[in-house]
Amino acid sequence: MEYFLRRITTTRLWQGLVLRSVLTATFFLVVPVVQAAPTTAHAEGIAQSEEKVDVLHHVTDGNTLEFEPFGEIHLPTIKIGDFDISITRHVVMMWVASLVLLLLFVSIGNTYKKMKPTEAPKGLANLIEVMVDFVRIDIVKANIGHGYERFLPYLLTVFFFILTCNLLGLIPYAATATSNISVTFTLAVFTFVIVQFTMFKEHGLSGWLAHLTGGTPWFLWIIMIPVEFLSMFIKPFALMVRLFANMTAGHVVIVTLIGLIFVFKSWFVAPAAVAITLAMYGLELFVAFMQAYIFTMLSSLFIGMAAAHEEHH
């Protein structure tokens, strides 16, 4: 049963991964076209301007906070030996997200400390409670089951951290920290560490080694062990790429659509570009919630699979 389940999950992950890769590749193919466009236009003598719409500049990290046309703030560069720990744009965005979360949750936490069990939550606390309870019951408890409580702090934080970063990225002048692969890499590593630690704790070294065989007979081990070993890393890798690609892709599309106005240097393109951008923006708003949910849900699923006891099948 568990073997079967894992096979399905792995297949689904692969499918998801392939789908994401295709989407991401499509968006990256769009980028050079848009970047190449001014050159073509220049060659044809329609536009005389040398300026390019640098799409990637809007989604990558940097050492400045740009507030065009008002100017920009240069962030400090910190180096310890060869190790560069500069405070970049995405670090600032993460800190803004953390600050928002702290301000929000300190006040809500205090509300709940004072609340009696017979009292109904009101206002902001009510709104947040819906999300907290959704993560708690429908994501964490549903996927981990017994003993889910000890994973709650990590998974709740991951959900709200990713959600806040995603949403902050939609504000003009802000940047999306979750569209940086280093950020999603770090989060995926946390899930990976928790999954491996849980499996060690629940099943011991022998159980951890046994899961590599996928419960198959010994003559299949030569196939199963590499597959399971890869799957161990593919799961967090998929988490990392999924969040990064989704958050990047949406912004690339928005920048590209707006860029079309400047590429064609025509007022007539603007209404269409703005209309489609508005639709994309709505989609991004949905994706912001969706990706926070997916990351938390898959992390819970992996932890649940690692914690599952196999005696009863």
Add this chain to the structure above:
Amino acid sequence: MVSTLILSGGLLSPNPGLVFWTAITFLLLVFVLSKVAWKPIVEALNERENNIQSSINRAEEAKREAEKILAEVKAERAKAQVEADKIVSDARIYAEKIRAEILEKANAEARKVAEDAKADIELAKQRAMIELRNTVVDLAIEAATKIIQHNLDAERHKELIAGVINELETVER
């Protein structure tokens, strides 16, 4: 061209400094939020869940109790109904019996009265017969006495006998 673009743009190149800051920021966030938010919120939610569950349990208990009482009351009422029916039917049977008894008694009484009356009549009749016989005998004797006392002719004889017979008729009437 695409790959160089991506790598030169730094989109896929990992930045160790950012990994470091992400780890620090995120771990601190997990630590602080656990203390200030997750613990009180989850505790409050659990407490409320327990409260709701116990309320539901109590309501369920009360419902069961009410149903039990209702069933008891229904059974009690059914029993009372049966009892009442029995009392009424008993009373009816008893009344019927009493009626029959009274009727029987009345009939018997009436029959007795009639029989008594008949017996009285019979007695009176017999007594009258006896009296009549005695009177006839007396009259016969008296007539014989008169016949013997008066040696009379045949005409006279006839008169005498007719007189006696007339007398008899008046007596019989």
